[in-house]
Amino acid sequence: MTTPAVSSRALPHPARDEVRLEGVLHALSDPMRLRIVRELAAAQGELSCSHFELPVTKSTTTHHFRVLRESGVIRQVYRGTAKMNGLRRDDLDALFPGLLDALLEAAARQAARRAD
Amino acid sequence: MTTPAVSSRALPHPARDEVRLEGVLHALSDPMRLRIVRELAAAQGELSCSHFELPVTKSTTTHHFRVLRESGVIRQVYRGTAKMNGLRRDDLDALFPGLLDALLEAAARQAARRAD
DNA sequence: CGACTCGTACGATAGCCATCGTAGTACGGC
DNA sequence: GCCGTACTACGATGGCTATCGTACGAGTCG
Numbered sequence: 001m002t003t004p005a006v007s008s009r010a011l012p013h014p015a016r017d018e019v020r021l022e023g024v025l026h027a028l029s030d031p032m033r034l035r036i037v038r039e040l041a042a043a044q045g046e047l048s049c050s051h052f053e054l055p056v057t058k059s060t061t062t063h064h065f066r067v068l069r070e071s072g073v074i075r076q077v078y079r080g081t082a083k084m085n086g087l088r089r090d091d092l093d094a095l096f097p098g099l100l101d102a103l104l105e106a107a108a109r110q111a112a113r114r115a116d
Numbered sequence: 117m118t119t120p121a122v123s124s125r126a127l128p129h130p131a132r133d134e135v136r137l138e139g140v141l142h143a144l145s146d147p148m149r150l151r152i153v154r155e156l157a158a159a160q161g162e163l164s165c166s167h168f169e170l171p172v173t174k175s176t177t178t179h180h181f182r183v184l185r186e187s188g189v190i191r192q193v194y195r196g197t198a199k200m201n202g203l204r205r206d207d208l209d210a211l212f213p214g215l216l217d218a219l220l221e222a223a224a225r226q227a228a229r230r231a232d
Numbered sequence: 233c234g235a236c237t238c239g240t241a242c243g244a245t246a247g248c249c250a251t252c253g254t255a256g257t258a259c260g261g262c
Numbered sequence: 263g264c265c266g267t268a269c270t271a272c273g274a275t276g277g278c279t280a281t282c283g284t285a286c287g288a289g290t291c292g
Contacts, residue, residue: 026145096222106212
């Protein structure tokens with residue numbers, strides 16, 4: 001059972017046309033959430049919440065994932081006890097072509113700059 | 117005297133390498149500030165604060181312009197009694213190539229979508 | 233069943249922030 | 263010097279939010 005079935009527990013997601021640019025920008029303006037999104041983009045697929053090692057408690061991690069989901073940046077699905085997270089790349093690219101890539105590259109540049 | 121000399125009153129701006137992506141995104145995540153930036157981008161040049169007709173008081177307008185300046189998005193200069201505002205396009209393009217254009221196009225798309 | 237893991241819910245707290253109103257400063261013109 | 267315009271500074275306020283801790287629920291494995 002490498003991929004357990006999707007649980008019945010539902011998670012509310014905004015529809016594609018409900019996603020607001022301001023909400024996306026606000027979600028990504030937090031360093032912790034930007035970091036999550038960068039890791040999610042690097043791993044071409046879904047990652048469980050527990051995969052991330054963030055310097056905050058689990059409560060706070062849950063909070064950040066919810067903000068990302070409710071702003072339309074990520075999609076969340078239960079698979080057994082794990083909650084899998086994936087970027088909503090299709091929707092974001094349809095709504096704001098080029099934006100996600102520009103944001104990711106900007107974040108990568110800044111990370112490289114700060115590491116120097 | 118079409119363009120009065122720059123006043124001695126100084127306004128603190130972050131240096132190019134002090135501009136943080138998170139700060140820029142946070143600045144643009146406010147609808148009022150996003151609107152200001154869009155108008156500023158449309159008008160290829162400097163605009164005075166009073167040019168903008170925002171549905172908030174002048175106090176609040178001042179606040180938004182300061183947030184934009186301190187995050188590195190705009191440059192502000194006193195010219196006589198007027199305070200002129202300009203996008204820091206050169207700095208932003210150097211730091212985050214393509215980001216500003218992607219953001220502006222995303223905002224334009226969303227505006228078109230909402231108007232429909 | 234029982235234990236364990238993963239994640240949630242709820243309450244609390246402290247800090248930030250968008251907004252306002254009022255009072256004040258800087259500059260240019262009369 | 264005096265007035266008007268343009269913007270600021272300060273204090274207040276209400277709302278949002280990032281963080282935590284603890285207690286709980288859902289699912290898996292023995």
